[in-house]
Amino acid sequence: MANTGSQSVPVLKLEGITKRFGKLTANSDVSLELRPGEILALLGENGAGKTTLMNILFGHYVADEGKVFVGTKDKLSELQPGSPNAALEAGVGMVHQHFTLAENLSALDNILLGTEKLTSLGSSHVSARQKLEQLMLRSGLSVNLDTPVAQLSVGEKQRVEILKALYRDARVLVLDEPTAVLTPQESETLFETLKKLTADGLGIIFISHKLAEVIASSHRIAILRAGRKVADLPTKGSDQRQLAELMVGHEVAETVRDPKDAGDTLLELRGVSAGHGREVLRNVDLELKAGEILGIAGVSGNGQTTLARVITGLVTAASGSMTLDKRDVSKASVRQMLQAGLARIPEDRHRDGVVGAMSVSENLAIETIRAPENQKLGLLRFSAMRERARRQIEAFDIRCQSENSPARLLSGGNIQKIVLARSLEADPRVVLAAQPSRGLDVGATSDVHRRLLVAREGGAGVILISEDLDELMRLSDRIAVIHRGVLSKAEGTEKLDRATLGMQMAGHSEGDAA
Amino acid sequence: MIRLEPRGPVAVSRMIVVSLAAGGAALVLAAIPMLFAGLSVFEAYALMIKGAFGSLFAFTEMLTRATPLILTGLAAAVAFRAKLWNIGAEGQLYAGALAAVAVGTGAISLPSAALIPLVIFAGALAGGLVMLGPTLLKTRLGVDEVVTTLLLNFVILLFVQMMLEGPMKDPMGMGWPQSEPILDEAALPKLLARMRIHWGLVIALGAALAVYFLLKKTVWGFEIRAVGENANAARHAGIPVTTTFIRVGLISGALAGLAGVGEVAGLKGYLTADLSPGFGYSGIVVAMLAGLSPIGVVFAALFIASIFVGADSMSRATGVSNYLADLIVAMALLCVLVSGLFLRFKIRIVGRNAGQEVSE
Numbered sequence: 103m104a105n106t107g108s109q110s111v112p113v114l115k116l117e118g119i120t121k122r123f124g125k126l127t128a129n130s131d132v133s134l135e136l137r138p139g140e141i142l143a144l145l146g147e148n149g150a151g152k153t154t155l156m157n158i159l160f161g162h163y164v165a166d167e168g169k170v171f172v173g174t175k176d177k178l179s180e181l182q183p184g185s186p187n188a189a190l191e192a193g194v195g196m197v198h199q200h201f202t203l204a205e206n207l208s209a210l211d212n213i214l215l216g217t218e219k220l221t222s223l224g225s226s227h228v229s230a231r232q233k234l235e236q237l238m239l240r241s242g243l244s245v246n247l248d249t250p251v252a253q254l255s256v257g258e259k260q261r262v263e264i265l266k267a268l269y270r271d272a273r274v275l276v277l278d279e280p281t282a283v284l285t286p287q288e289s290e291t292l293f294e295t296l297k298k299l300t301a302d303g304l305g306i307i308f309i310s311h312k313l314a315e316v317i318a319s320s321h322r323i324a325i326l327r328a329g330r331k332v333a334d335l336p337t338k339g340s341d342q343r344q345l346a347e348l349m350v351g352h353e354v355a356e357t358v359r360d361p362k363d364a365g366d367t368l369l370e371l372r373g374v375s376a377g378h379g380r381e382v383l384r385n386v387d388l389e390l391k392a393g394e395i396l397g398i399a400g401v402s403g404n405g406q407t408t409l410a411r412v413i414t415g416l417v418t419a420a421s422g423s424m425t426l427d428k429r430d431v432s433k434a435s436v437r438q439m440l441q442a443g444l445a446r447i448p449e450d451r452h453r454d455g456v457v458g459a460m461s462v463s464e465n466l467a468i469e470t471i472r473a474p475e476n477q478k479l480g481l482l483r484f485s486a487m488r489e490r491a492r493r494q495i496e497a498f499d500i501r502c503q504s505e506n507s508p509a510r511l512l513s514g515g516n517i518q519k520i521v522l523a524r525s526l527e528a529d530p531r532v533v534l535a536a537q538p539s540r541g542l543d544v545g546a547t548s549d550v551h552r553r554l555l556v557a558r559e560g561g562a563g564v565i566l567i568s569e570d571l572d573e574l575m576r577l578s579d580r581i582a583v584i585h586r587g588v589l590s591k592a593e594g595t596e597k598l599d600r601a602t603l604g605m606q607m608a609g610h611s612e613g614d615a616a
Numbered sequence: 617m618i619r620l621e622p623r624g625p626v627a628v629s630r631m632i633v634v635s636l637a638a639g640g641a642a643l644v645l646a647a648i649p650m651l652f653a654g655l656s657v658f659e660a661y662a663l664m665i666k667g668a669f670g671s672l673f674a675f676t677e678m679l680t681r682a683t684p685l686i687l688t689g690l691a692a693a694v695a696f697r698a699k700l701w702n703i704g705a706e707g708q709l710y711a712g713a714l715a716a717v718a719v720g721t722g723a724i725s726l727p728s729a730a731l732i733p734l735v736i737f738a739g740a741l742a743g744g745l746v747m748l749g750p751t752l753l754k755t756r757l758g759v760d761e762v763v764t765t766l767l768l769n770f771v772i773l774l775f776v777q778m779m780l781e782g783p784m785k786d787p788m789g790m791g792w793p794q795s796e797p798i799l800d801e802a803a804l805p806k807l808l809a810r811m812r813i814h815w816g817l818v819i820a821l822g823a824a825l826a827v828y829f830l831l832k833k834t835v836w837g838f839e840i841r842a843v844g845e846n847a848n849a850a851r852h853a854g855i856p857v858t859t860t861f862i863r864v865g866l867i868s869g870a871l872a873g874l875a876g877v878g879e880v881a882g883l884k885g886y887l888t889a890d891l892s893p894g895f896g897y898s899g900i901v902v903a904m905l906a907g908l909s910p911i912g913v914v915f916a917a918l919f920i921a922s923i924f925v926g927a928d929s930m931s932r933a934t935g936v937s938n939y940l941a942d943l944i945v946a947m948a949l950l951c952v953l954v955s956g957l958f959l960r961f962k963i964r965i966v967g968r969n970a971g972q973e974v975s976e
Contacts (some may be wrong), residue, residue, distance in 0.1 A: 416851060437854035446852070454852040459845040468842060468853040477835045 111173040113138050114159075114194070114274045118376075119168035121154055128154040130329040136274060138173075138303040141296060143316040143337070145349055146326035147543035148515070152309050155326070155562070156276055160196060161186040167453070172274070195267025199278045201259050203251045209258075210234070210247040213266045237268050240302070242295050256401075257288040264451055268299075275299070277308040285401050286571060286604035293319040311349075311544065313342040314572060327351055350544050359555060359577055366394030367428075368563040369413070369532050373424035376410035382587040385422070390532065391565040395554065397578030398567040398590060399603050402537075405587035406567045407449060410536045413565070414446055415439040426532065440469055443531030445557075447521055447538045447550075449567070451514065455521045458510030462502050463491030465509045466524045498523040499549075515546035522553055533557050533564040539573060551577060557611040571600050585609040631907055631959060638905070638955045639919055642948035649943065653936060660930055668922035674929070676813040680883065681764035682921035684709070684892070686820035687875035688899025689906065689913040690827050691743075695868035696908050697831060698844040700861055704750065704765030705872035707772035707897025708743035712873025713880040714776055716797045717784065717887045720802030722774025728801040735802045735881055736819070736874065744866040744874020746772065751865030755858040769896065777889045786886065795887040804882035816878025820914075823871060827910040830867075840864055872896060873908045907956075920945055 114136040121129040129151045136142050146152045158165045159170055164184040170176040172192040181233070182188040203212050214230055231247065238244050243261045251259060260280065267275055277296075281289040296306055310316050316323060317337060325333040325348045333348045347353055371388040383405045390396050400406055411417040412424070415436040424432045426442050434442065448454035456465045467476050467487045476487055491505035500519045502512055509517060518538070524535070535554060537549040554577060558564050568574050574581055575595060582592035583606035590606055647657040668678045688705040695702035700710075715738040720731065750768065753759035780793040788796075805813040831837035842850040843860045851857045875895060880887050902920055906912030927941030957963075 414852065415854075435854070435856075436851065437856070440854050448852055453846075453848050455849060457842050457846040457849045460842060464838070464842075467840075468850075468855070471835055471838055471853075471855070480835050481833055482838060483836060 110138055111176055111178060112136055113173045113303075115171040115173070115178060115516050116155070116159065117169050117171065119155060119158055119159060119165045119170070121163060127329050129158070131168070132326070132329070134324055134334075136305040136307060138273075138305055139300040139305045140322060141300060141308065141320045143320035143323045144307055144309045144326065145311065145313075145316060145323055145345060146226060147311070147349055147545070148541070150326040150349075151329040151501050152326055153278070156196070156278065156307075157307070159189065159194060159276070161189045190270060193271055193273035194276070195270060195272030195274065195279060195300070196276045197260065197263040199277065199282055201263055203259060203262060207248060208248050208250055209245050209254065209262045212251055212262055213269050217270060234265060234269060237265060241268070241299050250567065256283045257291075260284070260292070264295075274305045274306065274307070277306070279309055279311075280308070281312065283402065285608045286600060287608050289315060310496065310553045312570075312572070313345050316345070317342065325349055343485060346544055359395070359579070363368070364394040364579065365561065368392050369565075370425045371412075372423045374412060374419045374424060376412050376417055376419040377383065377405065377587070381405055381408045383408045383412065383419075385445040386587075386588040386589045388582070388589060390565055393558055393561050394579040395558050395564040395566050395577050397574035397581040397582055397595070398565060398589070399571065399574050399581055399607055400569070400584035401607055402569055404584050406536065406584055408569060408587075409584070409589075410446075410449060410534060413439070413444070413534050435483040445525035445528070445530035446535045447518075447525060447533070447535040449536035449540070451517050452519055456509040456517055459508055461506045462495065462500065462509055462512070462520060463488045464492045465520050466494055469524055492525040494527060497527075515542050518542060518546065518550065522550065526553055526557055529560060530557065530562055533562050534567075535564060536567040538566070539568075571603055574603075575600070583607055631909075631912075634852050634955045634959055635912070635916075635952065638951035639948055641951045642944055645947045645951070646940065646944040650936070651938065654697055655934060655936060660934060660936070662921070663930040663933050666926075666928030668926035673811065674925070676808060676811040678918070678921050678925045679817055679897050680813045681925050682917045683814075683820050683878050683882070684875040684895040685898055685902050685920055686914055687825060687871050687878065687897050689902030689917050690847065690910055691868045691871035691875070692900045692903035693874050693906060693908045693910055693913050694827055694831070694840070694871065695864055696844075696903060698840045698861065698864040699847070700751065700754070700864050700868070701762045702747060702750075702765050702783075702865070702868045703762055703900065704747065704768050704896070705875070706892060706894065707765070708746045708768035708869045708872035709876035709879070709896050710772050710875030712739035712743040713747045713891055714779065714876075715739050715873070716802075716877045716881050717798065720797055720798045721796040725799075726801065731799070731802045732804065736877055739873045739877030740870035741873070743876065744814055744870040746873075747865045747869025748862065750863055755861050773889065776887070780887065780889055784887075789799035793889060797886045798881050802881060803885065804878065812883060814878070814882030816882035819874060819878065823874065824910050824914050827871075831910065836860075836863060842886065873897070875899075888974045898945070901945060904949060905952050919948070954965045
């Protein structure tokens, strides 16, 4: 495990960091220490202050109070506040969740970008390459340095980002939600690599909200809640439930799925092919029964989006058929699918879920705007719309100033509640939930899960498209895996384990998944 | 560091204040070149105000000038609301005028109670159909409507010139390229004796109310707003985006066509190729000044018309070119575009460390 000599000087020390934005206190008296060779997991809900804290560390913000120290050799020295350059020079490296790579440049050029002086362009490539090859050998981070970044897989891009930090002699590496885009196998490889890196004394902070991986891969866990550090505990001996409660501040209702028998077939896809490029569907068969949750596992960009679009009615399949309640809906429009009882939770709720400039009440009514409850002879029934909106705001706990505020002023979790309210209130036959908890915090996620289970109890069939295996295993009755547009046969969740699913998500053949 | 903070919903009162401030700022900015031209600014503006409001005649002239601007302004506003960029109101105006002339110069003889509505309908239909082409090209083939509508303006103007030189040329016109005169039964009646102001103004004001009602109170309006604000979400919610675009295109083109009807059947009485001094393009400015609000379009059109009519009168009195009007209008547009920033954001000057928003 870790070579965390408790006597050694920490590589990084945050002392009493406080940061206010107007009335909001993003960080309140947060102190943190990172020892050489230690992996520290930083846990917290959205808005708990993780990102602010890291931005202070990197000099993007200046703390109102408190100091940042970086350990060099045997002594701590204060880091100049508000200077990203000082942070870089002091050996603080960061891997952002959204990579900051130039797609058309090679991996090598990306790594060197910004490290060279204008006058020495190109001249130091040879020595740089030697240094990188040594780094790769030691850490196991292998990338073809001459490939343009655009052609690299997501996992490889992340390796380039890490190499970029290491090349600049980082002694502290911060990773923001590093596994959000990786398959389980890739994630495991990543954590093995990180462990190897700590052997050289590198201190690592990784930000996450996936409790399982935090417990599996860190030495110590710091939890932020509402800007304060509420816990700082060794990973050994902590459990998921305890961590979740510390994060949220109260008990988290655990979503439990009662086993029950599924009913008749609701939605059926036969040999559906559609889309092109990366988002292609190849000869997909799918059968959804009443009262079940069918999980679709897969790494983003393997055809899930097209699958959702076909079922939604946004795309007509090039071949194959789709039936809902035994009726052919292969060529049904979005509106016809809605009327047939399909409820949708779109993958990108800001893009497809709401019209930001329109009010909460208009967004709640948008799918049924032509239904008699919302219009009469083509005229909108505003008071009825607003009244229903007020009821739904209450029932789904949508936090907004009023039903008349524009939807864009709401947080992501509350926008998701608008989507849930309008799609689930009308007792749908089929629920299509695409990445429904992506980017949501623990509380909002558990709310989404509960509502999906309620829909299932009510006899609806639910298709749950997700990248999160924990979510899928917990909620789904059966799980199928999608890889490069091919959907595997769904198996009962009891017969599956994470490893098998992970292998399938990686398509068996990808060497780097092993 | 200057920092922009997004504002919440914008109150109508704030929009009005900002629009007025933008108009005022434009007048102040336009005063600078007037000073260089050696004019007394106050005197010049006084002359302009007199020229637009100084007498009943001046006032009705201003309203007459505002009539087509209201309609082309509405054409732009309703299309821009759906993010359908109709830059072709000028061509649609000429198409409307051409149709009005085709119907109203003797081809059909009917009593005026039937002929006037027919002329109006023909003009609106022609304008709508002209806009239908670019709209279909956009929805079917993804052709950029900015380019097609803009270029169609020239195509239609050339077509009008061809018709005026050929089949529709007035044989009694002493060789001038102009159409036969509109029949008395087809002409829009005057509103006041001995003045040029005509029923087109009533049509324009009615159209503004109708567009306001359409956007605000109807399902169509809801769908237009949804498509304009977020076409992806609208499509996802089952709103027929293509149909909505076609609908908006027809409405927008029809409004511009009506402007042409008013000019030819209310004001001039016959069609020439210089019927419009760019009303179609000025309509875009009107719509932007109005913040795409149909009621605002009426006031913006009155503002622009006062500037044009007032500047004409001032230039006659002082000898300063009436291009000054174009300058003021352009300044007003720039000021409004800049002021849009103030509507959407609070501007704060803060220390360097405050930066990005905190999530949630």
